[in-house]
Amino acid sequence: MPSSASYFETRVPEAWNRRLAEQAARGADGAELLAKMRAAEFALEVALDEGARFHLRVERGEMRVAKQPDPKPIVTLGLSEADCAALETSVGASPMSLLGGVAGNPDFVLTPARVDALREIQGTMRISVTGATPWGVVLHFGAPPIPEATTTVAIDDEPFAELLSGALDLQGAFMSGKLNLGGNVEVPMKMAMAIMTPE
Numbered sequence: 001m002p003s004s005a006s007y008f009e010t011r012v013p014e015a016w017n018r019r020l021a022e023q024a025a026r027g028a029d030g031a032e033l034l035a036k037m038r039a040a041e042f043a044l045e046v047a048l049d050e051g052a053r054f055h056l057r058v059e060r061g062e063m064r065v066a067k068q069p070d071p072k073p074i075v076t077l078g079l080s081e082a083d084c085a086a087l088e089t090s091v092g093a094s095p096m097s098l099l100g101g102v103a104g105n106p107d108f109v110l111t112p113a114r115v116d117a118l119r120e121i122q123g124t125m126r127i128s129v130t131g132a133t134p135w136g137v138v139l140h141f142g143a144p145p146i147p148e149a150t151t152t153v154a155i156d157d158e159p160f161a162e163l164l165s166g167a168l169d170l171q172g173a174f175m176s177g178k179l180n181l182g183g184n185v186e187v188p189m190k191m192a193m194a195i196m197t198p199e
Contacts, residue, residue: 004084007093008046008054009065015093016063019109036111036199037061042119043070047146049080058110071143074118078138078146086135090157091164099195108195117194123187124149131157141187152182 023034038061046054055066079087099108110118121141126149128136140146155163159178162168170192173179181188 004046004048004052004054004081007084007088008056011088011093013056013063013065016058019094020061023109033109033111033199034061036113037109039112040110040115042110042115043073045069045073045076045144047076047078047144048084049078069144072119073144074115074141076140076144076146078140079136083135083137086129086133087137090129090135090160109199111197111199113199114195114197117197118191121187121190121194123151123184123190125151125153125183125187125191128152128154129157129160130154133157139191141191150184151187153179153188154182155179 020034020037023030023037026034040061041059043058043066044056046056053069055069056063057066057070099110118141123142124138124140124147126136126138128134138146138149155173155178159168159173163170163173163179168178170179174181
């Protein structure tokens, strides 16, 4: 089983920075989006049920591991070690693939406009992926610590994979009953709107 430390402290930053380098390699064709990627500055927090915490900071577009938590991360992820392994297996080295699947954009990046929209969200939701090996992650928007989730989003593993690949869009998943919302639906709706904000 991959360790959460190697995932969040090594693989995630490497994948993030590799995507930034790929954009830079596009030269003039990618310069406009590259400038927006470099202008994005924010922090992410990860809190494991087992007590471990990871702090990631993006400055001038580059992600690095931070020693101290940021007082205002745009999102805090709450999960167990087993959920971390399932997350890595499902979305690979970049959790941005999860947001890209929701946005219907496999080349999704966080730009300042999207970061600003995410900062406006207040609330906590749990995404549960059901199937042979159920797993889940809590997304908390607002200052730590993570409170009890007031929203649940449930989806089976097969449509979840289709969502990530772009074979299924968010609206189609919801309208077909493949994605179920419970509790306060304002949080996932605002998150979807934030990540679909134009670049």
